[in-house]
Every structure is written in C-alpha cells, then in structure tokens.
Amino acid sequence: MKEPLTIAMPKGRIFEEAAALLREAGFKLPPEFDDSRKLIIDVEEENFRFILAKPMDVPTYVEHGVADLGIAGKDVMLEEERDVYEVLDLKISQCYLAVAGLPNTKMNDVAPKIATKYPNVASTYFREQGEQVEIIKLNGSIELAPLIGLADRIVDIVSTGRTLVENGLVEYEQIVDITSRLIVNPVSYRMKDKRISELVEKIADVLKQKATV
C-alpha cells in the first residue's frame, strides 16, 4: 500500500464541522473518529492518517512536512505566517476577530493594555490604527482580562457573541472575518500531487454545491 496522506486536524470546536465536511466529500471516517482520545488515527480504507493537534499547532505540523495537509483557522494563519499553501476556504467555523472591552470605557491614553491569544494580529492592527499599545499574551479565557483589570481591551474571536454578553463586555471594532482553511505542505503538494488534487477537488465540489443551495 502506498504511504498514507497525513492530515492534521484541529481538536476542539472546528473538529466536528471539519469531519462532517470530509464525510460530505465522500470520505469514509469511522464513528470512533469523533470521540476518540487517540492522537493518531489511521483510516486504512481511505489510506489516510489523521493527527489530532491543537488548532494553533496545525500549521506547524504541515510546515514541517509531518502532515501533508491540515485544517486551520484563518486566525491561526494570520497569527503565525507559515510556509504552507492555503488551497481552499472551507467556509466552516465562521467567526471574526474583534476588539472588545467593558462598555463605555476609553482606552488608557498611555500604552493601553491589550490582552489576546493573537499578539501579532493585535499589534499589527493597532499599529495600523496609529495606536501604541502594550500586548499581553494569554492562552485562553481572554474575556477575563478586562473584567479584573489586566487589560483595557481584548482582541479575540467572536463566534456567537455569547461569551462577550455573558461577561458584560461589548465589541468596539471588528478586525477580520475568519473561516477554516485547507492547507498543504509545498513539498507534499509536488510529491503527492495526484492524491492531494483529488482530495481538494472532492471538497471543492461539496463547497460549490453548498454555495448554490
């Protein structure tokens, strides 16, 4: 049997939609795929090897070539520029990056503090706005920062908006729309071009059908 195609999947909230999309594209993924604790899942029928990674790490596996392909949020791609090809906008896990904070508050005049999981995106954004800010990198529960005085504002993902509302925060500016992308290692793209193109085409067909509904 030929070497499998290795696909890096993001664990967490994108996973379910990504798996559903692969199934819609006709790939047979076993039921245990969805609630396994395994980090490497071989699907022999399709000759796929899936690796389950933290969303922020998916491009790293693909860039280093240990995964041929991966599914990664545009947020992650913007935050860490990686040497990978972004071949398809999968239109799943739609959300956006926004600046948020406590209502009716102004940012500190001198070096306002911005808490975020996306230090590069945030510093680029505020630089473009002509604002000098201090970035505080957090790894999650970003909404906590303005509530307890760690930061004036946050830059974070807004999906349903529930987290902001339930924590009494408001959105000040939207930065960029986000969806998940199919990314490919450039060497794999050349060496396994036939198999990768087939997979890309099957997914692209599903996306086209969805777009016309």
Ligand code: PRP
């Ligand atoms: C993300 C994001 C927001 C929340 C937004 O966090 O950082 O906190 O989801 O979703 P909502 O608009 O639907 O409420 P996630 O749950 O991924 O966990 P995290 O706090 O570890 O970043």
